[in-house]
Structures are given as C-alpha cells and as structure tokens.
Amino acid sequence: xxxxxxxxxxxxxxxxxxxxxxxxxxxxxxxxxxxxxxxxxxxxxxxxxxxxxxxxxxxxxxxxxxxxxxxxxxxxxxxxxxxxxxxxxxxxxxxxxxxxxxxxxxxxxxxxxxxxxxxxxxxxxxxxxxxxxxxxxxxxxxxxxxxxxxxxxxxxxxxxxxxxxxxxxxxxxxxxxxxxxxxxxxxxxxxxxxxxxxxxxxxxxxxxxxxxxxxxxxxxxxxxxxxxxxxxxxxxxxxxxxxxxxxxxxxxxxxxxxxxxxxxxxxxxxxxxxxxxxxxxxxxxxxxxxxxxxxxx
Amino acid sequence: xxxxxxxxxxxxxxxxxxxxxxxxxxxxxxxxxxxxxxxxxxxxxxxxxxxxxxxxxxxxxxxxxxxxxxxxxxxxxxxxxxxxxxxxxxxxxxxxxxxxxxxxxxxxxxxxxxxxxxxxxxxxxxxxxxxxxxxxxxxxxxxxxxxxxxxxxxxxxxxxxxxxxxxxxxxxxxxxxxxxxxxxxxxxxxxxxxxxxxxxxxxxxxxxxxxxxxxxxxxxxxxxxxxxxxxxxxxxxxxxxxxxxxxxxxxxx
Numbered sequence: 331x332x333x334x335x336x337x338x339x340x341x342x343x344x345x346x347x348x349x350x351x352x353x354x355x356x357x358x359x360x361x362x363x364x365x366x367x368x369x370x371x372x373x374x375x376x377x378x379x380x381x382x383x384x385x386x387x388x389x390x391x392x393x394x395x396x397x398x399x400x401x402x403x404x405x406x407x408x409x410x411x412x413x414x415x416x417x418x419x420x421x422x423x424x425x426x427x428x429x430x431x432x433x434x435x436x437x438x439x440x441x442x443x444x445x446x447x448x449x450x451x452x453x454x455x456x457x458x459x460x461x462x463x464x465x466x467x468x469x470x471x472x473x474x475x476x477x478x479x480x481x482x483x484x485x486x487x488x489x490x491x492x493x494x495x496x497x498x499x500x501x502x503x504x505x506x507x508x509x510x511x512x513x514x515x516x517x518x519x520x521x522x523x524x525x526x527x528x529x530x531x532x533x534x535x536x537x538x539x540x541x542x543x544x545x546x547x548x549x550x551x552x553x554x555x556x557x558x559x560x561x562x563x564x565x566x567x568x569x570x571x572x573x574x575x576x577x578x579x580x581x582x583x584x585x586x587x588x589x590x591x592x593x594x595x596x597x598x599x600x601x602x603x604x605x606x607x608x609x610x611x612x613x614x615x616x617x618x619x620x621x622x623x624x625x626x627x
Numbered sequence: 628x629x630x631x632x633x634x635x636x637x638x639x640x641x642x643x644x645x646x647x648x649x650x651x652x653x654x655x656x657x658x659x660x661x662x663x664x665x666x667x668x669x670x671x672x673x674x675x676x677x678x679x680x681x682x683x684x685x686x687x688x689x690x691x692x693x694x695x696x697x698x699x700x701x702x703x704x705x706x707x708x709x710x711x712x713x714x715x716x717x718x719x720x721x722x723x724x725x726x727x728x729x730x731x732x733x734x735x736x737x738x739x740x741x742x743x744x745x746x747x748x749x750x751x752x753x754x755x756x757x758x759x760x761x762x763x764x765x766x767x768x769x770x771x772x773x774x775x776x777x778x779x780x781x782x783x784x785x786x787x788x789x790x791x792x793x794x795x796x797x798x799x800x801x802x803x804x805x806x807x808x809x810x811x812x813x814x815x816x817x818x819x820x821x822x823x824x825x826x827x828x829x830x831x832x833x834x835x836x837x838x839x840x841x842x843x844x845x846x847x848x849x850x851x852x853x854x855x856x857x858x859x860x861x862x863x864x865x866x867x868x869x870x871x872x873x874x875x876x877x878x879x880x
Contacts (some may be wrong), residue, residue: 515685
C-alpha cells in the first residue's frame with residue numbers, strides 16, 4: 331500500500347522540480363543578458379563619457395576621429411519605426427475592423443490564415459523583399475532614392491507588424507459587448523458609425539496596447555533594416571537616404587567589423603543596453619495598457 | 628380606434644433558422660398609449676418588439692414575413708430606410724447598456740450621428756432628454772463623468788434619455804426593469820406613465836403587477852402566437868382565454 335502511493339508522489343516531486351528548473355532557466359537567461367549588457371556598457375563608459383554618448387550627434391566608432399554619439403542610431407531606429415507604424419496602424423486597424431465588424435464567416439476564413447502566415451515569414455525574406463522589390467519601385471517614383479534607404483525598410487517592416495496590430499486589435503474589438511452595438515443600431519446608427527464611433531472607442535486601450543506591442547517589435551527588428559536600410563548612421567529627415575538603426579549597427583559589429591574586446595567592439599554593449607531599456611519600457615507600457623483593457627469587460 | 632392607430636401589425640411571422648418564433652401576429656396599437664407585451668420566457672415577446680424597429684435583421688439567419696404599418700407606411704417595404712426607421716422607433720434594452728463615454732456623450736451620440744454638431748443645440752438636447760427621463764437633477768453637475776459610474780437604475784434612465792434625444796415617436800422597452808431594484812423600478816414605472824403623454828410606448832414585461840400598473844393595453848403571447856389582446860383591465864379582470872387566465876393567475880410562466 332505504501333509503495334503504491336510513494337511512487338506517484340516521488341514522480342510528482344521530480345516533475346515539479348523539473349518544471350521549476352525550466353522556468354528558472356528563462357529567468358536566469360534574462361538576468362545573464364542584462365548582466366552581460368551592464369558589464370560591457372560599464373567598461374565602455376569608463377572610456378567614453380556617458381554625456382557624449384547620449385548627446386553626441388555623430389556616430390563614427392570605426393574611423394578617425396572617433397565619435398560616440400548614439401543620437402544618429404536612435405534616430406535611425408525611430409525613423410524606421412515611425413514609417414512602419416504609419417503603414418501598420420491604418421492597415422492593421424482597417425483589417426481588424428473589417429474582420430470584427432464587417433466580414434462574413436467565409437471572408438474571415440481566408441483573411442485570418444493569410445495574416446497568420448505573414449507572421450511566420452522569416453524576417454530575412456522581408457529584408458530581401460524590401461531591397462529587391464520595394465526599393466526599385468521607390469526608385470521609379472522618386473529617382474533620388476538610394477539603394478539602401480529608411481523608407482523601403484520602414485514600409486516592409488510595417489507590413490510585417492500589421493498582423494500583430496490587426497490580431498490584437500480584433501480581439502479587443504470582439505470583446506466589446508454586443509449590447510453596445512445593439513444600442514447604437516437601435517439609435518439608427520449605420521454600420522460604419524457603429525464600428526468607428528462605438529466599437530473602436532470602446533476598444534481603444536486594447537487597440538493602443540496592440541500598437542505599442544507592435545512598435546516594440548519594430549524597434550527590436552534587425553534583419554530588414556540590416557539588409558535594406560543601410561549602414562550610414564545619419565541624422566536626416568529624408569527617408570530616401572540610407573540610415574542605420576541600433577540593431578543594424580550591433581549586427582554589423584557582431585559580424586566582425588571590429589576586433590573583439592576593443593573599444594569599438596564594446597560599443598555594442600552600450601547600444602544594446604540602450605535598445606534593451608527602450609524595448610523593455612515600451613513592452614511594459616503595452617502590457618500595462620492591455621491588462622487595463624481586459625479588466626474593463 | 629381607427630384614426631388613432633400608430634402601429635398596425637398584419638400576419639407577422641419571424642423565423643430564426645428553422646425556428647418559427649412568431650406566428651401570424653395581427654394587432655393594432657394606439658397612439659400615445661402604453662401597451663404591455665406579456666408571456667412566459669421564450670414566447671417571442673422580445674422578437675415581437677424587435678420586429679417593430681427591424682432589429683431582428685441583425686441576427687444571422689432571421690427571416691420576417693407580413694407587414695407592419697407605422698403611420699400607414701409598411702416598414703418592411705423595400706424603400707424603407709431602416710436607419711430612419713430606428714430613429715423614429717427608439718429602443719431600451721433589458722440590461723442597461725450605456726456607452727463607455729461620458730453622460731453627455733451618451734445622450735449626444737444619436738443627435739451627432741444624425742447630423743447635429745452645434746454645441747448649444749446639443750446642450751439643449753441633453754438637458755431636455757435628461758429632464759424627460761427624470762435624471763437631470765441627479766446628474767446635472769456631472770455630465771462629463773463616465774456613464775458607467777452611475778447606478779443601475781440611473782443607467783437605465785440614461786438609456787431612456789439617450790433614446791429620447793432624437794425624439795422618437797415610438798419607444799420600445801424590453802423588460803427595462805428586470806435588472807433594477809424595487810425603488811429604481813418604481814422610478815422607471817412612473818416615468819413610463821409620463822412618457823405616454825408624448826410617445827407610443829410598448830413594454831415587454833415578465834412582471835404582471837408591472838403590466839397592470841403601467842399599461843393601457845396588454846397583449847398575451849404564448850408559443851409565438853398572440854393569445855389575447857385588449858384593454859389591460861379587461862385582460863386582468865376578465866380574460867377570455869383560459870391560457871391568459873392561467874398565466875395571470877400564476878399557474879405557469
């Protein structure tokens with residue numbers, strides 16, 4: 331009798347500990363990444379002033395005279411992100427409204443899987459799509475477009491994050507109680523008025539959360555910008571020029587452009603830490619907004 | 628009664644899929660009266676009033692035959708603009724369903740979508756509607772607050788005010804008190820009596836005392852059929868049909 335109950339109990343003990351170990355590994359990895367970034371960044375900032383790093387407008391670690399101002403990289407990231415959101419917000423919201431308010435079942439059955447497949451496309455493919463398809467089109471429309479430019483990368487990145495915006499926004503809109511739609515129809519509202527004046531505002535914080543989470547994805551995106559946006563850190567308002575984002579810079583150095591352990595090499599930790607903190611903050615805001623939304627209903 | 632007929636329902640049938648929910652309903656409803664629609668759960672009461680503003684169409688698989696004349700015009704005609712119809716036939720639902728907006732914006736919603744933008748006019752409409760719904764004194768200092776902060780009874784009166792904002796001619800109330808406590812119910816009932824001065828009111832109710840208190844006419848539905856229809860007093864004191872009698876004496880339902 332005793333052995334009968336002890337074996338499952340021992341099993342249960344082992345399973346529980348194993349599961350705990352799995353969870354522990356993720357947490358540990360997260361702290362290891364943070365520690366790596368911090369130590370690298372601290373050793374970098376012993377040689378470069380932190381003030382110059384955050385206020386300098388030139389980023390030329392690889393040639394003399396060296397400048398370590400991160401603003402051009404930050405701006406590059408911001409520019410591409412803005413363009414991406416300019417594409418993803420209207421497209422994503424449009425398809426979310428279509429799917430939740432207009433589309434009959436047959437249309438949903440086609441569009442939903444297409445959006446899900448888009449999420450599964452490797453980013454390197456998006457990168458080459460930007461470079462070899464979108465950029466040539468841009469060059470026809472605007473002949474001054476460089477081969478590597480922010481606009482092409484931004485547009486394609488926007489297409490990539492559109493499914494994120496649309497699927498989370500659609501969830502938020504579907505969660506709006508049917509009784510609110512009926513109230514509006516009962517007052518003589520037309521379909522688009524119900525969608526735009528009742529459903530969208532009622533789902534507002536869920537929609538904003540979806541946009542913020544997509545934005546964090548855009549900020550951290552690496553492949554598309556490495557391939558299509560160029561490697562010339564620049565403070566420019568012209569999206570047709572090449573720029574460089576924080577992620578693309580880290581890739582460039584990691585691929586061996588600077589000798590391991592050198593000051594140039596260690597820049598990737600300070601840039602990485604900056605990127606990490608930004609994405610972390612944006613994610614935090616996004617999840618906070620999403621939680622606030624789901625509590626509402 | 629002929630000259631005073633507001634709504635004339637002829638051979639109304641409604642199906643949801645295979646389910647035949649309303650069967651050959653024919654009745655006339657008088658202008659500026661309160662008509663109670665009674666009957667056990669699932670008898671088609673709600674479907675009946677939702678046929679009057681064509682809300683059943685929002686449900687996939689619904690089908691309606693027959694005619695409903697409002698002021699002599701068949702609302703199931705091809706030319707009828709259903710959005711204009713719903714402007715004329717306001718509706719209040721079983722559970723209070725204010726929009727997650729301010730009290731002001733809730734009332735101003737319908738006037739705005741129907742083209743009124745002048746802030747002064749909107750202000751006047753909001754005040755008039757809230758007064759008509761006997762809610763003005765309770766909320767006049769907090770029009771910018773969220774409607775969701777109001778109590779259940781206040782929310783329901785807000786929903787009535789919201790419907791009144793576009794001056795409908797007919798007001799459909801679908802068990803408006805079922806989610807309210809007795810004191811809130813009393814307030815809404817007093818309000819319904821008052822509304823009959825200017826509106827044709829049709830109220831679905833489960834509660835027979837309520838039907839007796841508020842209505843001038845009463846219709847009794849059973850299994851999708853109109854069993855009996857007449858003056859409320861007559862229905863309660865001298866029902867002609869044995870089913871009606873059983874229902875109002877509480878033998879089933």
